[in-house]
C-alpha cells in the first residue's frame with residue numbers, strides 16, 4: 490500500500506532497523522569501519538553521510554514531493570548552499586521583504602563574490618520582468634512574506650523565470666510542506682528553516698533544501714559535503730522524530746489561528762490584521778492561510794503595556810513552536826533596518842507577529858482579549 494507523505498513521516502518501525510524498534514537508533518559516529526580496502530561502503534565519514542541524516546532527508550523529500558532533500562545545520566546554511574550553487578558574475582532577483590538573515594547574507598557576504606542582487610516587490614510580476622538581466626540565474630521568493638504577509642504568484646513568477654532559463658527557489662518555511670507545495674507549482678528549489686514548524690519544539694536549529702532535478706541535487710550534495718554545513722546526526726535524529734507529529738501540530742495550529750484571526754479582526758484595539766488566509770491569490774496556491782499572522786494595535790504607544798499584560802505567548806523571535814510565539818518585528822527580526830525604511834514599510838512600534846501554537850484557543854483568545862484591554866484603556 491502506498492502511504493501518503495503525512496502518514497509516511499510517522500513510520501520508522503518498518504524500515505528494517507535492528508530489533509524493529511519504534512524509533513531508529515542514533516548512529517552517534519563520526520566514522521565507519523572500512524575493512525575491505527577500496528571496497529564500497531554505504532557510509533565512511535559522517536560529514537559526507539550518516540544513517541540518521543539520510544533517513545531525515547528521505548522523509549523531507551517525500552513530504553515536499555521532491556526527489557532529493559538535504560538537511561543543513563540551519564535555515565541560513567540551507568539558503569547559503571542554494572546561493573553557492575551560483576558563480577561570480579551571476580545575477581539574482583530577491584523580494585524586498587526577504588527574511589532578514591537572507592538579506593544580511595546577500596548584502597554583507599555574498600556581494601563580496603561578485604554575485605549581483607536586485608531587490609524588487611515580487612508581488613507584481615512586472616517588477617520581476619523588469620529586473621531580469623542576461624546574467625540572471627536565480628529568482629528567490631518568499632511567499633507569504635513577513636511581517637506584512639505579502640503574496641507572490643508562484644506559478645506566474647516561475648513561468649516567467651523559466652522562459653529566461655532562470656531557476657526559482659521558494660522559502661517555504663511559513664507554510665510547511667503541508668500547506669504549500671512550490672515544486673508542484675513549478676519551482677525548482679524549496680527551502681525550509683526546519684527550526685520552525687518542521688521541528689516545532691523550539692529545541693534545535695536546522696534547515697533543508699528539497700529539489701526534483703538531478704543536476705541541482707548533485708550541486709547541493711557537493712555543497713553540503715564540501716562546505717561542511719550538514720545537520721548533525723543527533724539533530725537529524727531529533728528532527729526526524731519531531732516530524733512524526735508535524736501534521737497534527739500544524740493542522741491544530743492552523744485551526745487555532747483561524748479563531749485568533751476572527752477574534753482580532755473584530756477587536757476595537759486592533760487596527761489591522763494580516764493573514765495569508767484572507768488572500769485569494771494565496772489560497773489559489775496554498776491549502777490554507779497557515780498559522781502565523783500579523784496585527785497592529787490601534788494605539789501603537791501601548792505595545793509594551795499589551796505585552797506586560799499577556800500571560801501565555803512566549804515573547805521572542807522564531808515561530809512554529811508548540812507554544813504561541815509573539816514577535817515584535819521593529820525590535821526583533823527587523824531591528825537592523827534603518828528606522829525610516831522600517832516606517833516606510835509600516836514596520837512600526839504597534840506591529841506584532843503571532844505564531845499560533847497548541848494552547849486551547851479559548852484560553853489564548855481570553856489572554857489576548859485581557860491584554861488588549863490593558864493595551865488600550867487608560
Ligand SMILES: *Cc1c(COP(=O)(O)O)cnc(C)c1O
Nearest residue numbers: 563564565588660662682684695
Ligand atoms: C527563521 C527563518 C530562516 C532562517 O532559518 P534559521 O534556521 O534561523 O537559520 C529563513 N527563512 C525564514 C522565512 C525564517 O523564518
